[in-house]
Amino acid sequence: MRRLRPVLLGALCALVGIAFADTGRAQSPTGAPGQTVVQRGEYLARAADCAACHTPPNGQEFTGGYKFSLPFGTIYGPNITPDKATGIGDYTDDEFVSALQRGVGRGGKHLYPAMPYTNYTLMSREDVLAIKAYLFSLTPVHAESPPNDLSFPYNQRWGMVFWNLLNNPDHRFRPDTAKSPAWNRGAYLAEALGHCQACHTPRNFLYGLESGRAYGGAVVQDWLAYNITSDKESGVGAWSDDDLAAYLSTGHAPNHGPASGPMAEAVDHSLRHLAQSDIRALVTYLRDVKPVRTETPPPRPVRADALGERVFREACVSCHLLDGGGRQTPYAALQGAHSVRDPNGTNLLQILVRGGAIATGGPTAFMPAFGGAYGSEELAAVANWTIGHFGQRGGAVTRKDVEAVPPPGPASAARATPGG
Amino acid sequence: MLTLSINGTSHQLDVPDDMPLLWVLRDVIGLTGTKFGCGIAQCGACTVHLDGQAVRSCVLPAALAQGREVKTIEAMAQDPVGRKVQRAWLDVEVVQCGYCQSGQIMSATALLTATPKPSDDDIDAAMAGNICRCGTYVRIRDAIKRAGEA
Amino acid sequence: MPVSLSRRGLLGVGLLGGALLVGVRLPLRPARAAAAGPFTPNAFIRIDPQGAITFIMPDTEFGQGIYTSAGMLIAEELEVGLDQVAFEAAPPDTGQYHTALKAYVSPLLGEQATGGSTSIRGDWQRLRQAGAQVRTMLVAAAAQQWGVDPAACRAERAVVIGPDDKRAPYGTFAAAAAAQPVPDKLPLKPSSAFKLIGHSQPRVDTPAKVDGSLVFGIDVRVPGMKVGTVLACPVIGGRLRSVDEAAAKRVPGVRDVVRLDDAVAVIGDHFWAAKQGLAALDPQWDEGKHARLQTADIIGAQEKASQRDPEVIAKDEGDAPAAIKAAAKTVSAAYQLPFLSHAPMEPVNATLHVRPDGADLWVGTQVPARARDTVAKVTGLRPETVQVHNHLMGGAFGRRLDVDFITQAAAIAKQVPYPVKIVWTREEDIQHDLLRPYYYDRLSAGLDAQGRITGWTHHGTGASVMARWQPKGMQKDGKLDPDTIEGATETPYAIPAMRVGFTRVEPPGITTAWWRGVGATHNVFMVESFMDELAFAAGKDPIAFRRDMIGDNARARAVLDLVAEKSGWGRKLPKGVGQGVSLQLSFGSFLAHVLEVEVTPRGEVRLRRAVVAVDCGTVVQPDGVVAQIEGGLIFGLSAALYNEITVQDGRVQQSNFNNYRVLRIDEAPRIEVHMIRNDEGPGGIGETGTVAAAPALVNAIHAATGKRLRRLPIGTQLVGA
Numbered sequence A: 001m002r003r004l005r006p007v008l009l010g011a012l013c014a015l016v017g018i019a020f021a022d023t024g025r026a027q028s029p030t031g032a033p034g035q036t037v038v039q040r041g042e043y044l045a046r047a048a049d050c051a052a053c054h055t056p057p058n059g060q061e062f063t064g065g066y067k068f069s070l071p072f073g074t075i076y077g078p079n080i081t082p083d084k085a086t087g088i089g090d091y092t093d094d095e096f097v098s099a100l101q102r103g104v105g106r107g108g109k110h111l112y113p114a115m116p117y118t119n120y121t122l123m124s125r126e127d128v129l130a131i132k133a134y135l136f137s138l139t140p141v142h143a144e145s146p147p148n149d150l151s152f153p154y155n156q157r158w159g160m161v162f163w164n165l166l167n168n169p170d171h172r173f174r175p176d177t178a179k180s181p182a183w184n185r186g187a188y189l190a191e192a193l194g195h196c197q198a199c200h201t202p203r204n205f206l207y208g209l210e211s212g213r214a215y216g217g218a219v220v221q222d223w224l225a226y227n228i229t230s231d232k233e234s235g236v237g238a239w240s241d242d243d244l245a246a247y248l249s250t251g252h253a254p255n256h257g258p259a260s261g262p263m264a265e266a267v268d269h270s271l272r273h274l275a276q277s278d279i280r281a282l283v284t285y286l287r288d289v290k291p292v293r294t295e296t297p298p299p300r301p302v303r304a305d306a307l308g309e310r311v312f313r314e315a316c317v318s319c320h321l322l323d324g325g326g327r328q329t330p331y332a333a334l335q336g337a338h339s340v341r342d343p344n345g346t347n348l349l350q351i352l353v354r355g356g357a358i359a360t361g362g363p364t365a366f367m368p369a370f371g372g373a374y375g376s377e378e379l380a381a382v383a384n385w386t387i388g389h390f391g392q393r394g395g396a397v398t399r400k401d402v403e404a405v406p407p408p409g410p411a412s413a414a415r416a417t418p419g420g
Numbered sequence B: 001m002l003t004l005s006i007n008g009t010s011h012q013l014d015v016p017d018d019m020p021l022l023w024v025l026r027d028v029i030g031l032t033g034t035k036f037g038c039g040i041a042q043c044g045a046c047t048v049h050l051d052g053q054a055v056r057s058c059v060l061p062a063a064l065a066q067g068r069e070v071k072t073i074e075a076m077a078q079d080p081v082g083r084k085v086q087r088a089w090l091d092v093e094v095v096q097c098g099y100c101q102s103g104q105i106m107s108a109t110a111l112l113t114a115t116p117k118p119s120d121d122d123i124d125a126a127m128a129g130n131i132c133r134c135g136t137y138v139r140i141r142d143a144i145k146r147a148g149e150a
Numbered sequence C: 001m002p003v004s005l006s007r008r009g010l011l012g013v014g015l016l017g018g019a020l021l022v023g024v025r026l027p028l029r030p031a032r033a034a035a036a037g038p039f040t041p042n043a044f045i046r047i048d049p050q051g052a053i054t055f056i057m058p059d060t061e062f063g064q065g066i067y068t069s070a071g072m073l074i075a076e077e078l079e080v081g082l083d084q085v086a087f088e089a090a091p092p093d094t095g096q097y098h099t100a101l102k103a104y105v106s107p108l109l110g111e112q113a114t115g116g117s118t119s120i121r122g123d124w125q126r127l128r129q130a131g132a133q134v135r136t137m138l139v140a141a142a143a144q145q146w147g148v149d150p151a152a153c154r155a156e157r158a159v160v161i162g163p164d165d166k167r168a169p170y171g172t173f174a175a176a177a178a179a180q181p182v183p184d185k186l187p188l189k190p191s192s193a194f195k196l197i198g199h200s201q202p203r204v205d206t207p208a209k210v211d212g213s214l215v216f217g218i219d220v221r222v223p224g225m226k227v228g229t230v231l232a233c234p235v236i237g238g239r240l241r242s243v244d245e246a247a248a249k250r251v252p253g254v255r256d257v258v259r260l261d262d263a264v265a266v267i268g269d270h271f272w273a274a275k276q277g278l279a280a281l282d283p284q285w286d287e288g289k290h291a292r293l294q295t296a297d298i299i300g301a302q303e304k305a306s307q308r309d310p311e312v313i314a315k316d317e318g319d320a321p322a323a324i325k326a327a328a329k330t331v332s333a334a335y336q337l338p339f340l341s342h343a344p345m346e347p348v349n350a351t352l353h354v355r356p357d358g359a360d361l362w363v364g365t366q367v368p369a370r371a372r373d374t375v376a377k378v379t380g381l382r383p384e385t386v387q388v389h390n391h392l393m394g395g396a397f398g399r400r401l402d403v404d405f406i407t408q409a410a411a412i413a414k415q416v417p418y419p420v421k422i423v424w425t426r427e428e429d430i431q432h433d434l435l436r437p438y439y440y441d442r443l444s445a446g447l448d449a450q451g452r453i454t455g456w457t458h459h460g461t462g463a464s465v466m467a468r469w470q471p472k473g474m475q476k477d478g479k480l481d482p483d484t485i486e487g488a489t490e491t492p493y494a495i496p497a498m499r500v501g502f503t504r505v506e507p508p509g510i511t512t513a514w515w516r517g518v519g520a521t522h523n524v525f526m527v528e529s530f531m532d533e534l535a536f537a538a539g540k541d542p543i544a545f546r547r548d549m550i551g552d553n554a555r556a557r558a559v560l561d562l563v564a565e566k567s568g569w570g571r572k573l574p575k576g577v578g579q580g581v582s583l584q585l586s587f588g589s590f591l592a593h594v595l596e597v598e599v600t601p602r603g604e605v606r607l608r609r610a611v612v613a614v615d616c617g618t619v620v621q622p623d624g625v626v627a628q629i630e631g632g633l634i635f636g637l638s639a640a641l642y643n644e645i646t647v648q649d650g651r652v653q654q655s656n657f658n659n660y661r662v663l664r665i666d667e668a669p670r671i672e673v674h675m676i677r678n679d680e681g682p683g684g685i686g687e688t689g690t691v692a693a694a695p696a697l698v699n700a701i702h703a704a705t706g707k708r709l710r711r712l713p714i715g716t717q718l719v720g721a
């Protein structure tokens, strides 16, 4: 099953290090002097991570076809190049704004909330139209997406009317004048564009966000999006500002391990392209999020596990080192990583079985997939050993947990092996 | 432009920052004793020393080697421990096809430098990351012990 | 240590390029020999006037130590030390273009190829003869010069010694010796006179391998050379439709994108550029007719075929079906062996410079003549204009008996004006390997009231490598590939009635190839697994049962007895620990193996100790025999525990050592090899360890757990069971 990637943005052509002059309008990162609307739209599209969901695997950007496997069926991100027949070439400004702010597309067609319009709704019309200007500056590509395949009643788009009544406030971002401009910028980035809550806030049975537990962490398509509230124990309250900023902009901070899975993709496609001032603004905002204490499973004793240690020595030690210090790259450091402190090893198992990579701007840091070749007993053992050894808590990973993770696809020469 | 110190010689190199050290060594500088086996830090054929520590050069971005001393198999004859290891390797006739052996010797030398009299367990921990398809493991273990006694 | 493998010689093509270093085509240059050039009376030895002695090796070296042991055969009769000699690889030789070169054709394989553990057996006579021939001519020339009787002269360490302790080195007589008649069929030393043969010598190829100076094919650097890497269609048999060439060319250092029918290559200043360029290409493929191919379908077809009568009967002695029917007890079992990749440590590579008037090929190949011919064919050049610089190989295991990658590299190289080194990524190496066939075999046997075998049938199914690789090697009107029944028809046992048949089932899309141990790895696994099952059905100890069935085969009995003794067979073992045995006659050698394993409660297999008794007849290089058995066992155990290639939707699922797992040092058992020495003709040894690995392993697992595994790899079959 492909994971939902609400936060991700495909790589656009390089546009690194734009410094945003603060024009005093805290709610919206606006362009540097001399920046065109299209350039501003491109930056916003990156911050809003549009390409992630509108680009087919290994395909051309924004041409659609990215598949979402949801609990109730399969849907595909549509083509959003300005092609008239298959893309958004006929969208008027009002229609485009309606799609992003209300989830109602051209011809009154309701969008599914895989599209994070309940976040985009907070965007100003001006910013939405900047994104549109950018998309319309692209070459139109004729590309039909496969039809969605949803079960009843989810295939009834009109049903979204009610869902929207419940879940989409349909209002614009309103700066909180009691807060600093940086806080407001951060809020706008996190809430409107970055839609961080889409992963980090638990959802109710109707797929709406549980606002009372905002940023309290959730499992999204097999990955654990951590509690990123300011709670010192279960959130990121104990992290320094610098660590948080480093993590957001590089996917890694000393003693906190690397980002993996969907967060690695969010860093790769979106966050690492943001100006440092915007990263700092995000940090300011996250610092102020209401702490949410999440239940941690009762501590279990760490048990010695010869099998786990053996597998670690054979397959893992070359990169991670026995002390978890990381060898060739700091991204391989395991000490302090969230993933090795989760007794259930949710994310650890994903990355162990399926592998992963994070583009860092510099070299790609990656981990090969060990599913298939190593047995589920061995992978469970190495997960528990890792959690015990580096997370200092007893791992509770079982063979069944490993088997529940879908096996990786084959890695070909052109992919997944940045080193060789 | 990167400046790398390799086997005591400084090299000015016009290569991408993210280019793994392995390819800088093999394809740019021409030190082909360091081998390519997997490219994903699973086989150890590409092992070199970075400030004396064994690292997998296939996943080590060249830029991260700046300001540190890189040593390759070509320099082991000048290294007191490396020389002992090479001698033991020949005495025990470890080598078959030889393709993995640069990496094995680099890992073994790093081990013996840090732990002059390694136990079986030390050897397992230090050498399990180096694959030998010819299956010379039994003799590698012997040779490391012999070098440790020399 | 011995003279190195002449770093400036054929191996060290290195920075200089090949042209001036090739120089091995002696028989093509009789004019030089006649002048004051080197003395080259036969294809294997060259002595220049300065006394430098070079051996030209008919066999290729990929770790088995053949340069040393074949060199010992020459050196023994030539009366030189290995430390006095340099080594060169023989040039391509098909006999087709230069009949004078026929010398390098393997007497056992019928072409210039190194494989099947045939080298020492093929060289035993001819290389000793070659050494004796040259020594005789040198001594004759010396005697003539000194005016003494040749019988009064002898040779030692490259020096002719005459009466009154007159001495002169070989080089002194090189020119004069060339004028001597070339003697034939000389008497050879009796084994009692051997100075080298039978005494372990330091390997000649290893000093350059421990200091990193040895130039493997992948290490070749030629002036002006660029480096490329390839991506073939991930679906077997698919074709390239399109690539985003511009995207690849934007990668710094990328020079060219070369399209082939079924693959695309990116060439750059270095491998990294090529690799990055490949990643940017976004190739689109026509996946073709195998896009839905699954391993399960292939196995299904073989399983079906195994239930029908065999397509061809290879052996039919007595009336086996009737004997089984009449037996007190009958046992039947089906066994399966997976597709396997070779995954030699050095990934597949080839360097070519194709010019209008000729080409150079730098490569490590087990088949130099095939390598040359495929380059000639692809480029349209005449074969004699293609120079092959054959390098020592970083492992081969049969992979380099095929030239698919050379063919591909030639197709790329002919499209660019510069020399290009094509290096496959490990992913490409595994996903586009040619595979060891899948085997699905059924065996049945009857036991009499005393628990002895009365009749035996064995029906194997699988692909034929021979039919593709060397069709003229097929037997029975092209129906029987002798490799498919190797070790099935000739076993160490005396079984009164026996029928062995095979049904050829070619898997769609997959190309099958030789793999270390060849036919014997297949059939010895079947036979020895089944022998173990029969022993238990007969209520007998597995070694006692085998001993009962050996008949008067004294050599088989001796290795079995020796291994039983050395392994402490039958002693009480802790819970979860078991010993398994296997016995084989393969490649002309007898080998018995006892493996001791522990199976943990979680289903993990730990290898504790392997004990081998071997009788390979006359032993040339004793330490080499031990090393080959050690390495062969590890190679076979690695495969038996972990390896299989599977296909899903036409794509090979495995790609690198993270998912094509290889045994590591902490998993390796202690290994003891005990040799029985005698004067029988030498047997092959390079593959015997691999053959012995899997059957002893499954038998030991059975002893430890009571579970009989009939399918490899072991993988997770014991987990949660």
Ligand code: FES
Binding pocket: B035, B036, B037, B038, B039, B040, B041, B042, B043, B044, B045, B046, B047, B056, B057, B058, B059
């Ligand atoms: S090539 Fe670097 S570890 Fe294999």
Ligand code: FES
Binding pocket: B095, B096, B097, B098, B099, B100, B101, B131, B132, B133, B134, B135, B136, C063, C345, C394, C395
């Ligand atoms: S000696 Fe051949 S791979 Fe180790």
